[in-house]
Amino acid sequence: MKKNYDIIVFDLDGTITASDLGITNSIKYxxxxxxxxxxxxxxKRHIGPALSATFREYVGDDEEKIQLAIKKYREYYVDQGGMLENEVYEGVEETxxxxxxxxxKIILASSKPMVFCxxxxxxxxxxxxxxxxxxxxxDETRCKKVEVITYSLENIGEVPGANVLMxxxxxxxxxxxxxxxxxxxGVLFGYGDKEELENAGATYIIEKMTDILEIV
Structure with a gap:
């Protein structure tokens, strides 16, 4: 039975935009x-989690090094145009x-800094x-997905419930x-795969963005 979802929450990277070139170039830098x-x-596997988690894998648990890595990442991402090495997926705007x-209602909930979103x-x-x-x-706070979904819902005066779809x-x-x-x-055109999304317990899995119109 089709549910009546009132609020649709979207991720950004790998869902609204194909952002891998700018992100991976920034990490490389x-x-x-x-x-x-x-x-x-x-x-590409680092698209999604917080930058601190990504760089901890490479530079260890030294917080100064992690913060320096994030600073260097943003030098490329912000100052050298990595943010806009990016394109919108087919069907997104019409959807x-x-x-x-x-x-x-449509809201965004991304682990990317809000100012960049x-x-x-x-x-x-x-x-x-x-x-x-x-x-x-x-400063990498409020970067866990559960935190940012909650934050976005709170800012439109809603609490999580059955009428919300992520x-x-x-x-x-x-x-x-x-x-x-x-x-x-779970969308299959982004940076995860069907196995990952199924194992995580996605309610629905779609192949193209316009498929969501059959759900909402």
């Missing part, structure tokens, strides 16, 4: 500073437009479809939704 060389393909036409959606002229754009803080491409999106008792959609 930071790792090069530490004398570490990695190829873009091997770094967002139709969801709004159906009278539903806003700039990316503004750049692609998608911000007009969102009732709230939520992300982490620049859409994302990685297990973090699915598990964060599950922790809040929210149904979820």
């Amino acid at each position: 930071a790792l090069n500073y530490f004398g570490l060389e990695k190829d873009n393909e091997s770094l 967002l437009k139709e969801i709004k036409n159906r009278g539903k 806003e700039k990316i959606l503004q750049h692609f002229k998608l911000d007009k479809y969102f009732d709230f754009i939520g992300g982490s803080n620049l 859409v994302g491409d990685r297990e973090y999106d699915i598990l964060g939704a599950k922790e809040l008792g929210i149904d979820s959609v």
Whole structure:
């Protein structure tokens, strides 16, 4: 039986935009500073989690090194244009437009810093479809998916419940939704795969963005 979802929560990287080039270039730039060389393909698995978790894997638990790596990452991401080495997935805008036409609320819940989320959606002229754009803080707080979903829902005056649907491409999106008792959609065109999304317990799995219109 089809549920009447009133609020649709979207992830950003791997769900709204294909952002791997800018993110992996930024990680490479930071790792090069530490004398570490990695190829873009091997770094794609880091799209989704917080940067601190990514760099801890390479530089260890030294917080000063982790923060320096994040600083170098943002030198490329912000100052050298990595943020906009990015493109919107096919069907995204028409899907967002139709969801709004159906009278539903759309919010963003990303582990990316909120200021960057806003700039990316503004750049692609998608911000007009969102009732709230939520992300982490620049200091890497509020970066867990469950935290940012909660934050975004609170900012539109809603509490998690059966009328909320989370859409994302990685297990973090699915598990964060599950922790809040929210149904979820796993998308196969992002950076996770079917096995990851199924193991995480996605309520639905879709192959293209417009498929979500059959659910909401």
